[in-house]
Amino acid sequence: MNQEQNNLITRVGPGTACGALLRSYWQPAALVDEFDPALDPRMAQRPVKAVRLLGMDLVLFRSADGSWGLLDRACPHRGADLSFGRNEGDGLRCPFHGWKFDVDGRCLETPAEPLGSKLCERVRQRSYPVIERSGVLFAWLGDEDSTPPPFPEFDCFAAPASHSFAFKGLWQANWLQAFEVGIDPAHPSFLHRYLQDEPLEAIGGNAAGKQFRSASAGAVGGEQWPMTRIMREFPRPEISFETRPWGMQLTALRPMTEALTHVRVTQAIFPATFVIPLSETLTITQMHLPVDDTRTYWYAFFTSFAAPLDKAAMREQRTQFIALPDYIPKSGRHNDWGFRTEEQLTQTYLGMGQEDINLHDQWAVESMGAIQDRTLEHLGTSDKVIMANRRVLVKAIETVRSGGVAPGIADAAQAGEMRGPDTVDGIAPAGEWPHWWVQQARDKRAHAPWLAKADAKAELA
Numbered sequence: 001m002n003q004e005q006n007n008l009i010t011r012v013g014p015g016t017a018c019g020a021l022l023r024s025y026w027q028p029a030a031l032v033d034e035f036d037p038a039l040d041p042r043m044a045q046r047p048v049k050a051v052r053l054l055g056m057d058l059v060l061f062r063s064a065d066g067s068w069g070l071l072d073r074a075c076p077h078r079g080a081d082l083s084f085g086r087n088e089g090d091g092l093r094c095p096f097h098g099w100k101f102d103v104d105g106r107c108l109e110t111p112a113e114p115l116g117s118k119l120c121e122r123v124r125q126r127s128y129p130v131i132e133r134s135g136v137l138f139a140w141l142g143d144e145d146s147t148p149p150p151f152p153e154f155d156c157f158a159a160p161a162s163h164s165f166a167f168k169g170l171w172q173a174n175w176l177q178a179f180e181v182g183i184d185p186a187h188p189s190f191l192h193r194y195l196q197d198e199p200l201e202a203i204g205g206n207a208a209g210k211q212f213r214s215a216s217a218g219a220v221g222g223e224q225w226p227m228t229r230i231m232r233e234f235p236r237p238e239i240s241f242e243t244r245p246w247g248m249q250l251t252a253l254r255p256m257t258e259a260l261t262h263v264r265v266t267q268a269i270f271p272a273t274f275v276i277p278l279s280e281t282l283t284i285t286q287m288h289l290p291v292d293d294t295r296t297y298w299y300a301f302f303t304s305f306a307a308p309l310d311k312a313a314m315r316e317q318r319t320q321f322i323a324l325p326d327y328i329p330k331s332g333r334h335n336d337w338g339f340r341t342e343e344q345l346t347q348t349y350l351g352m353g354q355e356d357i358n359l360h361d362q363w364a365v366e367s368m369g370a371i372q373d374r375t376l377e378h379l380g381t382s383d384k385v386i387m388a389n390r391r392v393l394v395k396a397i398e399t400v401r402s403g404g405v406a407p408g409i410a411d412a413a414q415a416g417e418m419r420g421p422d423t424v425d426g427i428a429p430a431g432e433w434p435h436w437w438v439q440q441a442r443d444k445r446a447h448a449p450w451l452a453k454a455d456a457k458a459e460l461a
């Protein structure tokens with residue numbers, strides 16, 4: 001890859017070709033939690049937050065009636081920062097000269113102007129549509145005169161509040177390298193390797209915090225295996241992928257014995273989301289929001305297909321490692337991501353802690369540099385998904401540049417096909433894994449209290 005290509009696929013600010021592609025999709029702008037006074041006391045008095053999305057400075061605020069406003073941050077009068085504005089319940093007022101804007105960007109008042117002034121009618125602040133889904137506020141940053149696409153019906157959005165939990169964290173690096181770590185089926189055998197396994201009973205109900213430590217579905221001679229053991233003992237997966245309406249379905253096979261094959265199916269939702277299994281009944285859907293070219297927020301949706309989630313416990317577990325109110329990881333380049341030689345020698349392959357698996361990925365993403373220099377890399381067979389995704393990305397950028405529709409954008413009819421997508425991590429009878437995993441996924445869905453009805457309806461339709 002040459003420098004020009006690398007620039008093309010990584011730069012996302014206004015006016016860039018890749019930025020135009022990413023503006024074809026709903027993008028996560030903030031967690032609803034960020035406006036919860038219990039988590040950020042400032043929000044009790046003034047629910048206003050500065051946000052930066054795709055290299056643009058915006059202000060997000062909540063009106064007294066509960067509606068959300070997302071406006072350009074620079075006041076259209078003389079450019080002061082509206083994120084310091086006075087939230088008056090029915091609009092946000094710039095403290096410089098008192099101009100006031102509602103959630104749609106309409107100018108309500110210009111109080112320093114002479115009585116009877118019509119200036120207000122000629123001023124409009126750019127506003128962006130906001131939708132709340134599964135604890136996240138999504139923004140649509142596409143052209144002002146165009147219509148946002150329908151929202152896909154993925155499980156992470158279909159699950160009720162009781163069965164979903166959203167969290168996020170900031171990485172100091174470009175969005176694409178964050179996504180490329182997530183869709184890399186080879187790395188868990190190394191980056192997330194534990195040199196010893198924890199007894200499965202010790203995981204208990206805590207799968208949400210212990211990725212790769214719970215059991216794979218299925219058994220070896222009647223014995224359940226933790227994912228960590230399979231990842232460690234079978235580090236050379238056979239990787240394949242298939243095109244799906246939302247992107248790619250990824251399969252990593254690890255033949256274990258003559259009779260058994262470990263199968264891990266994950267999903268890449270174009271352009272920046274992956275779905276992976278966390279346990280037999282939990283999935284993570286992780287999206288990557290480019291703050292700008294060199295910073296990325298990951299947004300993770302935890303979706304339970306069984307019991308309701310203990311959100312307070314999940315939040316507490318994560319806030320040990322990530323500091324509110326801006327969701328900044330406590331470890332990073334400044335402290336060598338918490339690296340300890342002793343741990344690397346005796347406990348983990350990486351040496352950056354056992355509890356926060358997310359930090360392992362953070363290191364991989366950030367240590368490459370703010371924008372990975374892809375002119376210097378050497379890709380292998382195990383990088384085939386990364387290569388395929390880059391080809392799709394370049395093509396999609398060209399499609400949008402020439403006025404076409406970005407891939408995976410559902411029209412109303414397609415939105416119904418954008419379901420699932422299913423994942424699995426399990427030990428299958430060798431040769432039967434293609435049926436085995438589909439059956440596993442079907443069983444999981446059939447047992448999800450919130451899903452059975454919706455699925456049945458879709459099958460009838």
Ligand code: FES
Pocket residue numbers: 075076077078079080094095096097098099
């Ligand atoms: S700059 Fe905002 S009112 Fe003057």
Ligand SMILES: [Fe+2]
Pocket residue numbers: 181182187188191192361
């Ligand atoms: Fe990872």
